[in-house]
Amino acid sequence: MKTLIACLVVAAFGVGIGWKVNYERYGQYEPAFGPISYRGEIDASNAMASLQKQWSDKFPKVELPDGNVHDFGVMAPEETGEHVFVVKNVGEETLKLKVGASTCKCTVGELGSENLEPGEQTEVKMSWTVKTNESTFGQSAELRTNDPSQVAIRFEIRGQVVRQIQLVPEQVTFGEVAAGEDVEFSVKVYNYLGQPMRPGEVKFSDESVNEFAEFEVTPFEPSEDDGVNEAAEQGFQVTAKIKPGLKQGPVNQNIVLPLFPEADETDEPGKGRYVYIPVTGRIVGVLSMLPNSRLKGISGGGYMYDFGTVDDEESMTAKAFVVLKGAEQSSTKLSIGEIEPAEYVEATLNKPVGQGKMTLYTLQLKLKPGAENVDRLGMGKGDFGYVMIESDNPKVPALKLLLKFALSAR
CATH class of the missing domain: 2.60.40.10 (Immunoglobulins)
Known part of the structure; x- marks a missing residue:
């Protein structure tokens, strides 16, 4: 028990010595340039009171009786127009105005000083010339103010452009x-x-x-x-x-x-x-095909499917779509006609599927290698294979699909 009391006494004595040393070193510190003050009158003790005295609860305030957007309706190219906006000061201090960024001609009228006393108003005139190839037109101008709640006013004009x-x-x-x-x-x-x-x-x-x-x-x-x-x-x-x-x-x-x-x-x-x-x-034509990366329309009518040089089983088959349109589609049936070279090309048409104003046929193509090399890459005139898509309706002419391919002998 005596030991505990001795420890407390020593601790208290140490705290007291530490406080005294700290106070002597820092508690009496004087700023190098003396007490902080402003204009010899304001210091830490009266700074807030001084600021509150300088603050004012009176401000200029902008009012736009007719708004800041004008729709002029319709104008013709190169036609000029103008519109007057009204700016009014409904605050209790002088409102100062200055023209800022603008995409058209903008002038502040009536008051040359561009200052509005409480209750006064002025006109801001915007003028423009329609120069655009678009069907709509718009311009804007900015007016800067000393109203703390509205430091910039953006006036806009817009409308439609019509030719004569x-x-x-x-x-x-x-x-x-x-x-x-x-x-x-x-x-x-x-x-x-x-x-x-x-x-x-x-x-x-x-x-x-x-x-x-x-x-x-x-x-x-x-x-x-x-x-x-x-x-x-x-x-x-x-x-x-x-x-x-x-x-x-x-x-x-x-x-x-x-x-x-x-x-x-x-x-x-x-x-x-x-x-x-x-x-x-x-x-x-009443008959057509749906193009894809290998199937293209050709000049003069018809289409071409480009197999290229075939070197594996997968590239020997292809699928395309034949389209039948027009009033004759319901009374017309399609079939495969002449094939060239028939010994190396096989073609079949699947059953048609109606799609509103057109009927789709799926065309299956297959190349069949033979004992000789076949080159139908079009190096010579007319040097392509082909498949004829025939109809049983004399009003629907046949469609010719050219085939571009080369096969190695097997």
């Missing part, structure tokens, strides 16, 4: 159409010319297509159903029908629509102007 004549759609793409089927489509033409349009005779730019084409032009009154083109002065719907007879292959044509009747002494300015409506698509 607007087409919907701007280009007709009818895809693939079987040779025995009609091609039908329509285009809406909207007039923003500033004068009445009187469409003349419509036709294709290629006379060979006009032989199979029929057109109808129907006027209509643009309405809210026409979206942004509700603002157009006039509307015309051009309906076209191309009857069977076009050659197989790609179609790249223009429909020519005269805006005014042929020139005469009474014609107003603008006579002789035309609208060109691009038309693209492809006329395919």
Whole structure:
């Protein structure tokens, strides 16, 4: 017990000595430059009170009575426009304004100092010129302020770009159409010319297509159903029908629509102007095939399957798909016709499967090595093998599939 008491006394004595040494060394430390103060008046004891005195609960505050976005509706390329935004100071201190980054012309009007006292307002005028090939247009301007809650205001203008004549759609793409089927489509033409349009005779730019084409032009009154083109002065719907007879292959044509009747002494300015409506698509045979990495269409019609040089069993077989389209598909059956060279090529057609407006046949191809080497890689004219896909319908012509291959003798 005496030992415990002695230990406590020694510990207490040690703590006391340690505190005294620390106090003497650091407790009375004086800063090298004296007590910290600001302007001889502010020190640690009164710093917070001084800051609170300098703080103010009065600020400028921005208000935008008409918002910061303007939709101008529709404009034509190269047309200029302007819009005035209003900025008002609803705070209790002076509001300072400065024009920042801008993608169009922006001016702050009325107050030359660009300072607004409480309750005052000014106009911010944005002006622009439509220069774009797109169907939409947008510009913005930034106004910087000393409002702590809104240090930058972004004004935006946006709208739709329309040409003097607007087409919907701007280009007709009818895809693939079987040779025995009609091609039908329509285009809406909207007039923003500033004068009445009187469409003349419509036709294709290629006379060979006009032989199979029929057109109808129907006027209509643009309405809210026409979206942004509700603002157009006039509307015309051009309906076209191309009857069977076009050659197989790609179609790249223009429909020519005269805006005014042929020139005469009474014609107003603008006579002789035309609208060109691009038309693209492809006329395919009633019989066609689905291309893949080895199966390609060839110039002049037909297809080619490229086996290449065959050196193993797996590469001697192939599968492709024959497509039957058009009104005759339900009354037509396909079969394998002539094969060349028949002793080295085998072809079979599986049962057809209906897929909406077309019927699919699976074509199985197999190469059969013989006693001699076979080279049908096309080094000479017509030096390919082939398989004929025949039909039992005289309205559906046969399809020729060329085969490119080389076989070693076995």
